[in-house]
Amino acid sequence: MTTTIEPAVTVTPKRTTSTVNRRSPVGRFITYLLLLVFLLIVLMPAYVLIVTSFKSGREIGVNGQWSLPSEWTFASWNKAWTALGPSFFRTFELAIPVAVISSILGAANGFVLSRWRFPGADIVFTLILFGMFIPYQAVMIPLRQIVQEIGLPPGISTLVFVHCVYGIPICTLIFRNYYATTVPIEIIEASRVDGAGLLRTFWSVILPVSAPGFVVTVIWQFTSAWNDYLFAIFMSNTRNGPITIALNALAGAQSPDYAASMAGALIASLPTLVVYIVLGRWFIGGLMAGSVKS
Amino acid sequence: MSKLRRWGPGLLLLSPSLVVLAIFVYGLIIWTTKLSLSGKHSAIDESKFVGLKNFTDLFTNDINDRFVHSLKNLLIFTVVFMVGTLILGLFWAFLLERGVRAEGIFRSIYLFPMAISFVASGVVWRWLMNSGTGDQAGGINAIFGKLHLGFLESTWWTHPKWGMAAMAMPAIWQLSGYVMALFLAGFRGIPAELREAALVDGASTFQLYRRVLFPQLTPTALSVMIILGHMSMKMFDLIMSVSGAQWITEVPAVYVWQTLLTSDYAKAAAISIVLLLLVAIVIVPYLIYNNRVERSQ
Numbered sequence: 001m002t003t004t005i006e007p008a009v010t011v012t013p014k015r016t017t018s019t020v021n022r023r024s025p026v027g028r029f030i031t032y033l034l035l036l037v038f039l040l041i042v043l044m045p046a047y048v049l050i051v052t053s054f055k056s057g058r059e060i061g062v063n064g065q066w067s068l069p070s071e072w073t074f075a076s077w078n079k080a081w082t083a084l085g086p087s088f089f090r091t092f093e094l095a096i097p098v099a100v101i102s103s104i105l106g107a108a109n110g111f112v113l114s115r116w117r118f119p120g121a122d123i124v125f126t127l128i129l130f131g132m133f134i135p136y137q138a139v140m141i142p143l144r145q146i147v148q149e150i151g152l153p154p155g156i157s158t159l160v161f162v163h164c165v166y167g168i169p170i171c172t173l174i175f176r177n178y179y180a181t182t183v184p185i186e187i188i189e190a191s192r193v194d195g196a197g198l199l200r201t202f203w204s205v206i207l208p209v210s211a212p213g214f215v216v217t218v219i220w221q222f223t224s225a226w227n228d229y230l231f232a233i234f235m236s237n238t239r240n241g242p243i244t245i246a247l248n249a250l251a252g253a254q255s256p257d258y259a260a261s262m263a264g265a266l267i268a269s270l271p272t273l274v275v276y277i278v279l280g281r282w283f284i285g286g287l288m289a290g291s292v293k294s
Numbered sequence: 295m296s297k298l299r300r301w302g303p304g305l306l307l308l309s310p311s312l313v314v315l316a317i318f319v320y321g322l323i324i325w326t327t328k329l330s331l332s333g334k335h336s337a338i339d340e341s342k343f344v345g346l347k348n349f350t351d352l353f354t355n356d357i358n359d360r361f362v363h364s365l366k367n368l369l370i371f372t373v374v375f376m377v378g379t380l381i382l383g384l385f386w387a388f389l390l391e392r393g394v395r396a397e398g399i400f401r402s403i404y405l406f407p408m409a410i411s412f413v414a415s416g417v418v419w420r421w422l423m424n425s426g427t428g429d430q431a432g433g434i435n436a437i438f439g440k441l442h443l444g445f446l447e448s449t450w451w452t453h454p455k456w457g458m459a460a461m462a463m464p465a466i467w468q469l470s471g472y473v474m475a476l477f478l479a480g481f482r483g484i485p486a487e488l489r490e491a492a493l494v495d496g497a498s499t500f501q502l503y504r505r506v507l508f509p510q511l512t513p514t515a516l517s518v519m520i521i522l523g524h525m526s527m528k529m530f531d532l533i534m535s536v537s538g539a540q541w542i543t544e545v546p547a548v549y550v551w552q553t554l555l556t557s558d559y560a561k562a563a564a565i566s567i568v569l570l571l572l573v574a575i576v577i578v579p580y581l582i583y584n585n586r587v588e589r590s591q
Contacts, residue, residue: 031389031394032394034389035386035389035390035394035400038382038386038404039400039403039404042403042404042406042407042467042471043403044422045407045415045418045419045422045467046406048418048421048422049417049418052421065432065433065436066436066437105310105311108307108308108311109307109308109311111307112304112305112307112308113308116303116304116307117304118300118301118304118305119301122585122588122589123585124308124312125585126581126582126584126585127315128311128312128315129581130319130577130578130581131315131319133524133573133577134319134323134570134573135524135527135528135547135566135569135570135573136528137528137530137546137547137550137562137565137566137569137570138322138323138326138566138567138569138570139318139319139322139323139326140550140566141325141326141329141554141559141562141563141566142322142325142326142329143318143322146322162318165314165315165318166318166319168311168314168315169315172311197303198303198304198307199303199307202307223409226411227410227411227412227413227414228411229411229412229413229530229531229534229535230528230530230531233534233551244411244413244414244531247413247414247417248413248534248535251413251416251417251420251535252534252535252538256420258421261417262417262418262421264417265410265413265414265415265417265418266414268411268413268414269409269410269411269414272409272410272411273406273409273410275409276406276409277402
């Protein structure tokens with residue numbers, strides 16, 4: 001078994017041979033039947049979200065919960081947008097800088113730890129990696145104090161900072177594995193023999209082939225900053241926080257307006273879903289990268 | 295000197311990240327640990343050293359055994375979440391692995407819940423897991439009622455004993471596709487010759503999987519368990535979104551939040567450190583093992 005952590009960008013390989021695919025018609029039928037049943041189960045919450053968000057307040061009773069709206073209305077979408085609109089744009093101001101900064105840091109670190117190594121690089125890498133697994137509660141109390149003392153006000157700027165800091169391990173991991181599997185060490189040696197230093201090698205040899213790695217870390221960090229609730233609840237509020245805070249305020253009431261909550265949940269999920277649909281192929285690659293495989 | 299020239303620039307490029315992580319991961323963990331050993335139970339208390347008192351209090355002197363209760367909840371949640379996600383993910387990968395038409399569509403749809411935040415999925419799962427039964431049935435219970443499967447109706451997460459098992463359902467929904475993708479990559483990474491050799495040797499399909507393919511997936515399964523396990527220990531968003539902070543579904547991560555609302559810093563720090571230790575017990579050996587095998591190559 002290799003213990004190299006999974007290559008960062010694996011496009012899921014095509015199935016190997018068709019020789020394996022020799023099932024009886026019955027077997028094939030059962031396979032498809034099961035796949036479809038699971039498909040329906042997985043899509044069920046999505047159906048509920050969409051259908052309920054278009055119902056009018058009167059229709060959200062106990063009867064006909066699962067049926068289509070008798071009259072489709074955008075009222076709940078309007079209400080949800082009024083509640084979430086400002087934080088929706090704020091969350092872009094959070095997720096985009098986080099994605100960019102984390103990726104640059106990850107590329108630099110990953111390059112050094114895979115292709116410009118120094119004695120003890122593996123131990124340093126392991127120490128970095130540990131930061132990925134810690135429950136953030138274990139740093140949260142002093143963290144809140146420290147960012148205040150640095151002078152960061154609660155809200156987006158603070159959250160950009162903390163997401164960049166705690167995104168270093170995963171981005172370093174992704175780029176380290178990516179470079180370790182795609183950039184031959186000989187190229188680096190050749191560049192060194194030619195007298196190129198670290199930055200020059202990084203700039204003209206490494207960066208030009210880094211696009212797939214960047215796609216992965218950008219998607220990864222964008223999604224995790226967008227979806228984060230833990231840091232947000234500790235370091236922002238409904239007036240200056242990201243969309244998860246606003247959504248929780250909208251949906252978390254004792255007797256929530258389900259139609260508006262569900263419209264809100266859809267609004268809050270839209271950007272990550274679009275990213276996922278557009279870049280899904282690389283996203284899957286990114287998921288592989290998240291696995292420290294031994 | 296020449297060695298320094300060789301390594302120096304790399305270290306220099308790495309150093310900003312190292313400094314930041316040294317402070318914000320290791321430094322703050324030490325800070326929290328110190329806090330957990332102190333008597334700072336309110337904003338104005340001084341933090342004087344009290345030894346392990348906060349920890350022993352958690353286990354032996356907590357009102358209604360609240361902390362032990364939250365650990366039990368976490369245990370139920372973790373077991374159901376991990377087993378459910380592993381089984382579903384492996385089964386989906388198994389179904390897709392031998393090649394089906396429209397594999398990409400199945401894969402994408404199974405995976406899409408992962409793109410959604412726990413807060414958003416909590417909204418719909420709270421609705422689905424409506425605890426009303428009989429005439430008051432809503433959500434999934436209403437479907438059971440319609441299908442004349444009334445005996446399946448459940449009070450879901452409001453069940454005093456097994457509620458946390460229901461709480462794991464949304465998490466299973468969100469992460470099974472992820473596990474499927476990992477196992478699918480695992481299957482596809484097995485050399486085709488292995489299968490062919492087994493088939494030439496006359497292995498049945500069952501034997502092929504049992505003796506050849508599944509053993510090859512052990513490393514994937516290990517990483518999946520590590521990832522799911524540490525996610526489960528940290529579970530906070532989902533529970534806050536489905537039930538809010540409530541006794542019945544409280545886990546340590548939520549307990550920390552609740553304790554901080556009362557400004558009991560020392561106690562909140564102690565809970566956090568227990569949580570950290572629970573994760574570290576699993577992660578540290580794994581990282582060391584990983585590091586060693588890597589170096590032996």
